[in-house]
Amino acid sequence: MKTDELREKYLDFFVGKGCLRRPSDVLVPKDDPTVLFTPAGMNQFKNQFLGIGPLDFTKATTCQKCLRTGDISNVGVTSYHHTFFEMLGNFSFGDYFKREAIHWAWEFLTDKKWLGLEPSRLTVTAYLDDDEAVGIWQNEIGLDPKQITREDEYENFWPAGSPTNGPDGVCGPCSEIYYTPPSGKKVEIWNLVFTQFNRVGDPPNNLRPLPKKNIDTGMGLERTAAVMQGFESNYEIDILRPLCDRGGEILGVKYDFASPVGRPLRRIADHVRACTFAIHEGCVPGPEKENYIIRLLLRRASMEGFLLGKREPFLSQLVPMIAEVMRKPYPELHQTIEAVSHVIESEEKQFLGVVERGLTKFRKLVDQARSANRTSLSGDEAFDLHQTDGFLIELTETLAAQEGVSVDMARFKECREEAKKASGRGAFADSVMSEGPIDALKKSGGTEFLGYEAIESKASIRGIIADKKLAESYSSPLVTIGIVLDKTPFYGESGGQVGDTGTIRTASGEFTVYDTQKDGELFVHIGQLKTGSLKVGEEVTASVDASRRAAIRRAHSATHILHHALRTTLGENATQRGSKVEGDQLRFDFAHPRSLTNEELISIEDQINQLIAEGAPINTRVMPINEAKKLGAMALFGEKYPDFVRVVEMGDFSREFCGGTHLSNTGQVGICRVVKDELVAAGVRRISCFTGPKAIARMRESENLLREVGMLVKATTAEELPRKVAALQDELRVAKKELSQYASQSLAGMAAKLVNDAPMVGNIKVIVHRADELAREQLKELVDQIRAQAGSAAVLVGQAVDGKVSLIAGATKDLAQRFSASDAVKAAAKLVGGGGGGRAELAEAGGKIPEKLDEALQEGLAFLKNKLGG
Numbered sequence: 123m124k125t126d127e128l129r130e131k132y133l134d135f136f137v138g139k140g141c142l143r144r145p146s147d148v149l150v151p152k153d154d155p156t157v158l159f160t161p162a163g164m165n166q167f168k169n170q171f172l173g174i175g176p177l178d179f180t181k182a183t184t185c186q187k188c189l190r191t192g193d194i195s196n197v198g199v200t201s202y203h204h205t206f207f208e209m210l211g212n213f214s215f216g217d218y219f220k221r222e223a224i225h226w227a228w229e230f231l232t233d234k235k236w237l238g239l240e241p242s243r244l245t246v247t248a249y250l251d252d253d254e255a256v257g258i259w260q261n262e263i264g265l266d267p268k269q270i271t272r273e274d275e276y277e278n279f280w281p282a283g284s285p286t287n288g289p290d291g292v293c294g295p296c297s298e299i300y301y302t303p304p305s306g307k308k309v310e311i312w313n314l315v316f317t318q319f320n321r322v323g324d325p326p327n328n329l330r331p332l333p334k335k336n337i338d339t340g341m342g343l344e345r346t347a348a349v350m351q352g353f354e355s356n357y358e359i360d361i362l363r364p365l366c367d368r369g370g371e372i373l374g375v376k377y378d379f380a381s382p383v384g385r386p387l388r389r390i391a392d393h394v395r396a397c398t399f400a401i402h403e404g405c406v407p408g409p410e411k412e413n414y415i416i417r418l419l420l421r422r423a424s425m426e427g428f429l430l431g432k433r434e435p436f437l438s439q440l441v442p443m444i445a446e447v448m449r450k451p452y453p454e455l456h457q458t459i460e461a462v463s464h465v466i467e468s469e470e471k472q473f474l475g476v477v478e479r480g481l482t483k484f485r486k487l488v489d490q491a492r493s494a495n496r497t498s499l500s501g502d503e504a505f506d507l508h509q510t511d512g513f514l515i516e517l518t519e520t521l522a523a524q525e526g527v528s529v530d531m532a533r534f535k536e537c538r539e540e541a542k543k544a545s546g547r548g549a550f551a552d553s554v555m556s557e558g559p560i561d562a563l564k565k566s567g568g569t570e571f572l573g574y575e576a577i578e579s580k581a582s583i584r585g586i587i588a589d590k591k592l593a594e595s596y597s598s599p600l601v602t603i604g605i606v607l608d609k610t611p612f613y614g615e616s617g618g619q620v621g622d623t624g625t626i627r628t629a630s631g632e633f634t635v636y637d638t639q640k641d642g643e644l645f646v647h648i649g650q651l652k653t654g655s656l657k658v659g660e661e662v663t664a665s666v667d668a669s670r671r672a673a674i675r676r677a678h679s680a681t682h683i684l685h686h687a688l689r690t691t692l693g694e695n696a697t698q699r700g701s702k703v704e705g706d707q708l709r710f711d712f713a714h715p716r717s718l719t720n721e722e723l724i725s726i727e728d729q730i731n732q733l734i735a736e737g738a739p740i741n742t743r744v745m746p747i748n749e750a751k752k753l754g755a756m757a758l759f760g761e762k763y764p765d766f767v768r769v770v771e772m773g774d775f776s777r778e779f780c781g782g783t784h785l786s787n788t789g790q791v792g793i794c795r796v797v798k799d800e801l802v803a804a805g806v807r808r809i810s811c812f813t814g815p816k817a818i819a820r821m822r823e824s825e826n827l828l829r830e831v832g833m834l835v836k837a838t839t840a841e842e843l844p845r846k847v848a849a850l851q852d853e854l855r856v857a858k859k860e861l862s863q864y865a866s867q868s869l870a871g872m873a874a875k876l877v878n879d880a881p882m883v884g885n886i887k888v889i890v891h892r893a894d895e896l897a898r899e900q901l902k903e904l905v906d907q908i909r910a911q912a913g914s915a916a917v918l919v920g921q922a923v924d925g926k927v928s929l930i931a932g933a934t935k936d937l938a939q940r941f942s943a944s945d946a947v948k949a950a951a952k953l954v955g956g957g958g959g960g961r962a963e964l965a966e967a968g969g970k971i972p973e974k975l976d977e978a979l980q981e982g983l984a985f986l987k988n989k990l991g992g
């Protein structure tokens with residue numbers, strides 16, 4: 123059975139049981155701060171599990187894209203571990219419970235209409251105290267007691283160990299289903315979670331029955347596909363084996379599970395698949411949070427290729443095949459192949475540069491270890507390579523083993539944990555079913571948004587949030603709090619459009635709204651009480667800042683016009699990656715591999731203003747999402763959309779999913795000026811624009827600037843400016859050349875005097891000098907002049923200017939084996955609170971304690987004399 127067929131069979135089965143088929147949630151959830159990536163199928167149903175908001179359905183089924191890195195070291199090593207995987211799930215929110223979940227799982231697995239697995243090859247586990255589940259398995263399903271194993275709370279409870287260790291909140295016992303193939307090595311394919319308790323405090327008697335019991339089950343798609351296709355490894359199935367084979371072709375090796383290249387090729391296939399899905403949604407490699415994880419995965423995959431002899435980027439060549447094997451469930455991947463490939467290639471090029479630079483440092487560490495008769499690299503050295511130089515620890519371990527040297531991994535792990543604590547960056551946060559003040563308000567419904575038709579309305583206060591708690595009333599002025607209304611004309615920040623500002627007036631006072639945020643269907647008005655008081659249930663008048671809203675509408679409508687102009691000029695691959703819409707200014711991020719030419723920018727701006735001048739009508743309508751997609755409405759990859767979406771249409775040229783506020787025709791934008799094109803991430807560029815009055819102000823500023831420059835260079839007309847500026851540049855070049863010649867002569871004289879007066883260590887001149895009078899860029903030239911004149915010399919010069927310390931150390935070539943200028947400059951830099959490095963012949967450092975410069979130079983002098991035997 124093919125993997126695509128298995129996926130559809132599962133979903134069809136549970137639809138037949140009355141479950142509503144829901145689409146996969148996004149892989150990178152922007153509205154859930156507890157996770158970096160979606161780790162399980164239940165995450166999109168948090169509100170349903172917590173009883174928050176209206177319950178539109180009580181049972182559901184999904185195939186969820188997931189990404190986890192908790193067991194990243196096992197990826198490629200075992201037969202079943204992945205970072206990216208698909209989880210088939212079925213869920214109940216106070217509807218069916220344990221009996222149905224168990225019976226349906228058994229039916230799907232064993233009935234010949236579905237999977238038809240041999241019942242004797244299936245075994246189950248249950249929680250130690252869950253007699254109900256064991257009774258169903260044994261008495262109703264008919265399992266032999268030998269096929270049932272009871273496990274403790276750390277094996278068969280969710281979250282693991284929660285009865286004893288917490289956290290407080292929704293929890294429950296589990297029952298896992300295992301399949302044992304003819305080979306005899308069993309594999310877990312299904313986990314049934316019975317969320318029936320609310321944990322409150324420590325044991326005993328801390329598990330309180332929930333009024334409504336829920337079901338959260340998950341069946342691993344890849345694992346079950348391996349069972350159905352007769353393989354012991356997930357990596358042999360029809361959607362993963364082609365990726366392993368393709369990786370082997372690119373690297374010039376043949377993939378085989380048991381061969382030495384099997385593990386690295388599996389890791390490459392897994393990591394690139396994970397990154398392809400994440401980058402498709404707009405998550406690009408970077409230094410923090412989810413972006414850091416994508417960078418780490420790409421670098422781990424590139425490292426595997428490097429160790430197999432590949433010295434140039436290759437990972438992006440896998441992207442087209444990933445899109446092809448995943449075409450049926452995720453056809454949208456084909457739309458971003460070019461953009462995703464470019465991001466991956468750019469990151470891999472950067473990493474290979476890191477490896478090249480790090481290899482020099484690594485070999486030096488190995489040489490130092492051998493010189494000191496050590497057989498291992500210290501954990502501190504390995505961590506410095508990893509953290510400072512981006513040299514992955516796996517790469518250090520492998521290369522060290524090739525050199526016959528080990529790595530102190532125990533100390534490396536200690537260093538890594540210390541760094542995590544210092545930076546505040548850990549792995550994924552656990553998704554915990556906890557409730558805050560916003561969640562409590564959601565239980566009684568959302569906020570009715572009136573802002574498409576009105577900028578002022580009557581409303582009543584539903585909630586006051588102060589100091590992260592709900593309050594019945596509030597009277598403290600000038601303290602930032604949040605107010606939730608039953609209805610509002612204020613737009614809550616979402617879809618790139620900023621939140622509205624304005625005023626909320628009560629009978630006794632006035633509240634100034636500085637920002638409006640949206641949390642699900644709830645709008646939170648953030649601001650300060652200026653006069654009077656607030657009380658839950660009180661009637662208010664909510665008024666949006668009308669001029670600011672009008673400016674935002676101009677910029678938002680211009681954003682859609684810009685999107686059309688970009689795709690017309692650059693092609694369909696210029697897909698949107700995000701936007702920010704404010705009052706008469708906007709920025710738009712899009713996938714593109716290079717900077718835009720001046721001609722392209724002019725063409726884009728011309729198209730925008732042409733469409734503005736045409737005054738095309740702007741219409742909005744709400745429709746089912748599938749109908750909107752059939753109409754060709756564009757959606758932002760990685761955004762989560764409801765079943766019914768708002769579509770904004772502009773003339774016959776633009777149709778997009780959008781919940782923002784817009785004009786009624788394009789002519790109301792007035793004018794749009796493109797002000798900047800810049801790179802914001804690998805393969806992602808940003809265009810910034812001004813609209814309306816702000817665009818006009820920008821043009822006036824440019825004209826005034828042009829006028830001022832003309833006066834400075836004595837140009838009588840704008841047309842004369844280029845000639846005048848060119849003449850000034852010629853004069854400046856001549857002056858610089860003369861000044862440089864004079865400075866070189868002066869530095870040569872200074873160097874000659876320093877060389878002549880220098881103390882000797884043996885036949886070597888040792889020159890340490892403070893040169894505050896020189897420009898920063900002249901320090902290196904002084905060191906070069908000294909080395910050229912001295913014959914054999916060690917040099918350290920420094921200066922303290924504007925509160926900053928600069929140090930440069932140098933050595934003539936004959937001394938390269940006796941000491942390193944890099945070590946010398948580091949020794950001095952420590953005393954001025956800085957650091958640096960470089961080559962054996964020339965190195966630089968900086969510092970931030972200028973008053974210690976003289977002491978640092980003396981330390982450097984002592985270091986040089988010691989190294990030279992003086």
